[in-house]
Amino acid sequence: MLVEKIKNKESGIVLYGITPPKAGTSEERIAEISALQIERLQALNIDGLVLYDIQDEKSRTEVKRPFPFIETLDAFSYSQDYLAPLMVPKIIYRAVGKYSAEQLGQFLSDASTTENLTVFVGAASKDQAVSINMKDAYALKNRVNQKLLLGGVTISERHQSKGDEHIRVFNKIAQGCDFFVSQGVYDVNASKNFLSDYYYYGLENNIPLVPILFTLTPCGSQKTLEFMKWLGISIPKWLENELLHSKDILQKSVEVSEQNYLELKRFADEKGIPIGCNIESVAIRKVEVEASIELLRRVSQ
């Protein structure tokens, strides 16, 4: 279904995003975690499950990372070994620069064209040492597994500073990307600016628009807020004030994220731009995970 929806460039796709358990977790504990995730997610109406591939982004900024970087299990192995009972397509992220061409080729060859999709993530900065660049990765993918659906990452904040994010997106479409997942959205205006340029450029150049899935992520504490900012998520000052002064920052962030998505959806629907969302929890505290589930329920209605 997800594959069809993307091929048909449909609006309203809803994904949920998780990070695999950290590397070194005991098999027993992994089984517990995955059972809980399956239980949480199988009752929900999602089109697909995103499994992130975390990379240390310290090369991107001088500012200290608010949460330590922790290596996780491989997203694809975890998905195959533990999440098979969850009958939704798995979107496996690949931080391309972490892998050799052989490793990436093996994954692409093993991935199912009906049960899997993948999203290629580039280096966090130009200074990061990589073993394979994006151009080669796209070529490899098209050679090894042409039919596997491929997504890209889009960052509205980059559009604010450089103004060419829509061009980057169209370049990635030309290289085979069929959908995009955004960075976490707290600045609706930045996302509308990107969507607007994406729309008018597509219209003027007669290029069909592919779905843009906006990531929504609840925020449960001032520290999580700092972490989101560290990740490069822009938060309007008034919204930061609202969150920090609210009695319940987590609940407030759920309301805000729902409103933000509704505003983007209204804006996109008017123009016929296909958008959807990807709901995630960047933190691992139980209340924050539950808040992300609540947000998922709200936006799927």
Added chain:
Amino acid sequence: MLVEKIKNKESGIVLYGITPPKAGTSEERIAEISALQIERLQALNIDGLVLYDIQDEKSRTEVKRPFPFIETLDAFSYSQDYLAPLMVPKIIYRAVGKYSAEQLGQFLSDASTTENLTVFVGAASKDQAVSINMKDAYALKNRVNQKLLLGGVTISERHQSKGDEHIRVFNKIAQGCDFFVSQGVYDVNASKNFLSDYYYYGLENNIPLVPILFTLTPCGSQKTLEFMKWLGISIPKWLENELLHSKDILQKSVEVSEQNYLELKRFADEKGIPIGCNIESVAIRKVEVEASIELLRRVSQ
């Protein structure tokens, strides 16, 4: 009534802003223009009429001014000589640096404390040669006509780059400003960022908030849009796209301005921040003036 509303720090004040006829206009023509303005405005429910004091802002930017700078009649003389039949308080702008201390003192002494208010405008940039600075102008005003209500100018766009516009506003309040008029608003987010910091700073320091009147200005052409940007008005990219691609840019800008004000009003009302608006037409074409009147009707309802 306007004086009372400002002293009571009320929300919902509605002003209309005009520029006096250009210098050198024949007396006959001035009489015609003023008669038309009176006819247009007297049926409308406004709290006051703003009369601008245009200064050439060329020292502020290297970019060429899209419309030529034209000297106008003195706002106070025009108001007294031609607009007396219009029974609303006149808010006389004073670009302070244009006057000698004697000239400014004379105006302050002549102004009525019930029928007039004034707004002091500082230099367009640090490089502009001035004969009296703002600090001295405030002192002069407090000495010559303590009771005359004084307003200041606030620029949300400055808050985006410097983050201290609320501090500037509180400093001006300390020097006697009882209300503020903003620059033209097309970037609601920038205005919400300013209002939010204004609110929380006032709350934390126990300083009562004075009314902030947001200027709304219809835009009738791409050239007017360029002029607004030249003036320093920030316009989100998506909104600029909407305006430039709309079939009727003027009508679209009226709708957008109404929506922007409603969004600001909702935001401010929730927190009890007193805001109002000032509707103007920066252009002089008849359709643009009429659009500003339509906008006025809409927001006063």
